[in-house]
Amino acid sequence: MVLTGADIFAEVLVEQGVETLFGYPGGAVLNLYDALYKYSGKIRHIMTAHEQGAAHAADGYARATGKTGVVLATSGPGATNLVTGIATAYMDSIPMVAITGNVGTSLIGRDSFQEVYIAGITMPITKHNFVVRKVDELADILRDAFRIAQTGRKGPVLVDIPKDVTGATAEFTPVKPQIPVYKTELDGQELARAAQVIGNARRPVIYFGGGVAASEAGEELYALAKKAEIPATYTMMAAGVLSYGDPLNLGLLGMHGCRTTNRAVNEADLVLAIGTRFSDRVALNTEKFAKNAAILQIDIDPSEVNKNVEVDYSLVGDVKQILQALLPLVKDAKHTEWMTQIQAWQAQDYRPKDDKYCIRPHQLIGKMCELAGPDALYVTDVGQHQMWATQYIRHVKPRSFLTSGGLGTMGFGYGAAIGAKLAVGESRPVIHITGDGSFHMNLNEACTAVSYELPVITVIFNNTVLGMVRQWQTAFYGKRYSSTDPHRKTNYVKLAEGFGAKGYHCETLDAFSAAFAEALKSKGPVWIECVIDKDEKVLPMIPAGGSIEDMIMD
Template sequence: MLLTGADIFAEVLVEQGVDTLFGYPGGAVLNLYDSLYHYRDKIHHVMTAHEQGAAHAADGYARATGKTGVVLATSGPGATNLVTGIATAYMDSIPMVAITGNVGTSLIGRDSFQEVYITGITMPITKHNFVVRKVDELADILRDAFRIAQTGRKGPVLVDIPKDVTSAKAEFVPKKPQIPEMHTYIEQKDLEQAAEMINAAERPVIYFGGGVSASQAGEELLELARKAEIPAAYTIMAAGVLGYGDPLNMGLLGMHGNRTTNWAVNEADLVLAIGTRFSDRVALNPDQFAKRAKILQIDIDPSEINKNVEVDHSLVGDVKQVLQQLLPLVKPAKHPDWMALVQSWQAQDYHPKNSSTRITPHQLIGKICELAGPDAVYVTDVGQHQMWAAQYIRHIRPRSFLTSGGLGTMGFGYGAAIGAKLAVGDRPVIHLTGDGSFHMNLNEACTAVSYELPIITVIFNNTVLGMVRQWQTAFYEKRYSSTDPHRKTNYVKLAEGFGAKGYHCESVAEFAQAFEQALKSKGPVWIECVIDKDEKVLPMIPAGGTIEDMIMD
């Protein structure tokens, strides 16, 4: 059938299973929006307050579901406003298709109104990007974009569509989505060598990351851990893969990980790194990381092997499929002495003190977990509150802790919470943020109000840029340069101005009452919690340090 480029765009979205799209209209994409009007019974378009919010919403939708998030923006500033959101998705390997409009093909390169070279700008932060030059190429390019986003190591893809391509016509032939199944083949000798390393280990540790979530390999990971009795530590991107309270779950690893996980890696004779990349927030000093251990790495991306830390052996492929092939070769084992040592370290872990007179972060998060229930999805911004959340939330299921791990994007949270809420339906979505991060994109409150999304935002308000101030305290002799913005924001009045509900709390008891009311709300709620500006995220290993440099108080 003969269709315009705009209708081909909509048809391919439907064909690819897209039912939710985040975006903001503008001149270069008017034809696309006109087509979306006619397809509104099949594609739910969510208009955000800002294109960055739309990108984060598409990202949050993808993180919560595993599907490809889709965002649409116009040319020029609309396109450039997506850049931070695309980079956030790229650093955390989140599948996303970003579609931008552009000036007509005859105007490209003439510094036309709202023209930018968006494919050049985003080339370093996408898996691939395309400029569509002819309407008869549009359908297959869009299909390729969805395939690339989900194939191998997942990530964002950008498609730039000039305006005249959206109005031109071409023959459209429907096709079924073609996301090829990945078939990981590992040489038998490599599998046997990996299994021998595991079977011979006396002090093994599993260190796993977001790749386990991406490949939905949680069951296989747990089976391996239990079969060979291997205690496990996770990165911030893998929270929830192993349930809170599982005896083999040691907790968060790295700069703000607990004493047990960091000591276990330091004393291990084998570190089995699964779906993780040895980032500088985990392997803070690469030359000293797991220096007593042999390292076996399993990852889908061959470029991650030996990139940050030299490993002794590696298996490259989809984590789920690699573990399925490896498990039959791993012998059942027990490591009683090693487990006893781990448990002795756990008894010495850092435990913050409770307070009956003020709000402490760990008590606040404990109360949230108690009241929100096991189905809650937590979305954070970036800073101290993010680390407290990673440390203290009782994670029990995958895809329920959404945070910007690699890029560390302040302002990520509200947009991502909107995307997550639209993805998970009736499950509670709790947005945890600091006053610094929240000010960056709090304008997305109008989106949550417009779409009647009952997102509960908990603001850890210490009136300063807490994480930067913590570093200034520890490493800059308390020279607090530009970390106290002296803001006078009244969050209750501001929430009401947006059409949301706001609360101000100075005790955990006040918070509990407010949170219980928020859980009954049919729209967004903000709960401001007053936190002491000298609260610290502990423990902490300084950048470039080792376990010997850990700060406990």
């Protein structure tokens, strides 16, 4: 059948199983939006306040579901407003297809109105970029974009479509979509050697990251840890893969990980690095990281092997497939002496003190978890509140803690929470945890949550300063607080009401408990401002480039 490029665009989205699309209209994409009007019964379009919010929403949708998030923006500033959101998805290996309109092909390269070379701008932060030049190429290019986003190491793909291509016509043949399958080439000898290395270890530790969540390999990872009795630690991107309170769950590793976790890696004789990339927030000093251990790395991306830390053994491929093949080869084991030592260290770990006269972050998060229940999905912005959330949320499920890890994007949270809420619907509460600094970056997305009646609960940790930067200024810059106190007078209750949301102001834990309980019953968005002391610190802390010997405990 003969269709316009715009109708081909809509048909391929339906073909690829896209049910929700985030975006913002403009001149270069008017044909696409006209097609979305006709296909509104099959594709739900969510219009955000800003294109960056749309990109973060598509990202949050993808993180919550494992599906490919889709975002649409017009040419010029619409396209450039996606850049931060695309980069956020790229750094955390999140599958996303970003579709941008552009000026007509005859106007490209002439500095036309709202023209920008978005493919060139985003080339370093996407898995692949396409610029469509002919309408008869559009369908296959869009299909390739979805395939690339989900195949191998996941990530964002950009498709730039000039306006005349969306108006031209071509023959369209529907295709039954095929789920991308990444097949790992398994080497029996390498697997056997890895199993032997694991079997010979006396002080093993599993260190895993977001690749385990992306591969849906949580069950296999836990089966390995259980079978060989190997304690496990995780990066921020993998929170929830192992359940809170499990004896084998050591907790967070790295700059703000607990002392036991960092000490266990320091004293281990084997580190199994699974689906993780040895970032500088974990392997802060690559010369000293796991200095007593052999390292076995499992990762889907061969470029990650030996990139940041030299490893002794490696298995390249999909984590789930490798663990499934490795498990039968690994012998049952007990490491009683090692586990006893770890338990002794845990008894001496840093524990913040409770206070009934003010709101302490750990108590606030504990109360939040208690009231929200185990099915809650948490989304954070970036800063101190993010690290407190990582440390103290009682993580029990994968894809239940969404945060910007690699890029550290302030303003990520509200858009991502909106995307996550649209993904999970009424089945789960979605809690957006933010700081006053991060929240000011994209709080305009409140109008989106109100318009679509999304009961996202936003908890604002308001210490009136840029807390994480101020913490560094306290520790390393002689308390010279340069530009970390913005002196804002924002009244969050009135602002929430101005948007059409509910707002609460809390200065005690009891006040928060009451407000949060009410928020859980709300049919629309709620903001809860919690007053936090500006001198609250995220502890423990290892300075950048340091090791466990440099850990700051108070």
